[in-house]
Amino acid sequence: MSKLTLKTEGNTHVLVTRRFAAPPEAVYRAHTDAKLIQQWLLGPEGWTMPVCINDARPGGKIRYEWTNGKGRGFHITGEYLELEPYVRIVHVERMHLPDPTPDNHVETRFDSDGTGTLMTMRMTLPDAQTRATMLASGMERGMEASYVRLEGMIEVAAEN
Amino acid sequence: MSATQHLDAAFSAVADPTRRAILARLAQGEATVMELAKPFEMTQPAISQHLKVLEEAGLVVLRVDGARRPRRLAKAGIDAMDHWLAMLRKALEKNYNRLDEVLAAMEQPENQKKIKRGEKR
Numbered sequence: 448m449s450k451l452t453l454k455t456e457g458n459t460h461v462l463v464t465r466r467f468a469a470p471p472e473a474v475y476r477a478h479t480d481a482k483l484i485q486q487w488l489l490g491p492e493g494w495t496m497p498v499c500i501n502d503a504r505p506g507g508k509i510r511y512e513w514t515n516g517k518g519r520g521f522h523i524t525g526e527y528l529e530l531e532p533y534v535r536i537v538h539v540e541r542m543h544l545p546d547p548t549p550d551n552h553v554e555t556r557f558d559s560d561g562t563g564t565l566m567t568m569r570m571t572l573p574d575a576q577t578r579a580t581m582l583a584s585g586m587e588r589g590m591e592a593s594y595v596r597l598e599g600m601i602e603v604a605a606e607n
Numbered sequence: 608m609s610a611t612q613h614l615d616a617a618f619s620a621v622a623d624p625t626r627r628a629i630l631a632r633l634a635q636g637e638a639t640v641m642e643l644a645k646p647f648e649m650t651q652p653a654i655s656q657h658l659k660v661l662e663e664a665g666l667v668v669l670r671v672d673g674a675r676r677p678r679r680l681a682k683a684g685i686d687a688m689d690h691w692l693a694m695l696r697k698a699l700e701k702n703y704n705r706l707d708e709v710l711a712a713m714e715q716p717e718n719q720k721k722i723k724r725g726e727k728r
Contacts, residue, residue, distance in 0.1 A: 450700070451696065451699060451700050451703060453696060453699070458622060458624070463699070465703050467703075467706070467707065467710060468707065468710065468711075469710035469711075469713070469714060473710050473713050473714065474706075474710065476713070477706055477709055477710060477713070483709055483713075486705065486709045487702055487703075487705035487706040487708075487709050488702055489702065489705065490698055490701070490702065491698055491701070492701075575622035575623070576619060576622060578618075578622065579615065579618035579619040579621075579622045580615060580618070580619070
């Protein structure tokens, strides 16, 4: 299975791709069915998602709550904007740390790729500073924002 | 500054395209303000301002060489960012590895039940 790619695009986008062996129908379901989401969207070892509200229809609410079982936790809220079954999901989300972060607009596509699926997730932050803050501090609390790599710059710089 | 504040400053610093270009130039080797100003068609004070941001973010350091003040990349600062991103990528990959297992279980419910009961296939 090919590895995850993550890179920044322009000053406000973050792009994630990942291939899955299962067809788009299954990958889409695993992203929209609360019982399935709770099994994998967990981040670091030891964290669980005791609350997963996921009303997968346009305008429907999202609320995910994570805990490490030792008194630390955080949650995100969001809303679905568009759902095209098995093909595409558009939603907005924000982390509560506890103050809400600026909205992250996320488009997730599921394209057939042989017998499997190529997932492409494109995040749009309101500005470059928000993306920077999300990268550096927001992600410390979990994995929601762990979607960036400064491809190019870092690689060039690291060679020195 | 805490480690998180350092990273925040570093990521903020590289959110600017000119500063990314300066870092890419310095990755080729050290350069003075004058040498940096030339290809960017910017004034020296403007370049100095960008360098100040990069220095405060721990990504660039200054060397004193007689009357010259060449800048170069601060390896520790760059490495810290790279390390952080690698860690995040790993955490994200962990999610998707778990998703692979969830998807496999959806396709073959019988096998999954057997695995859960500890039976050999």
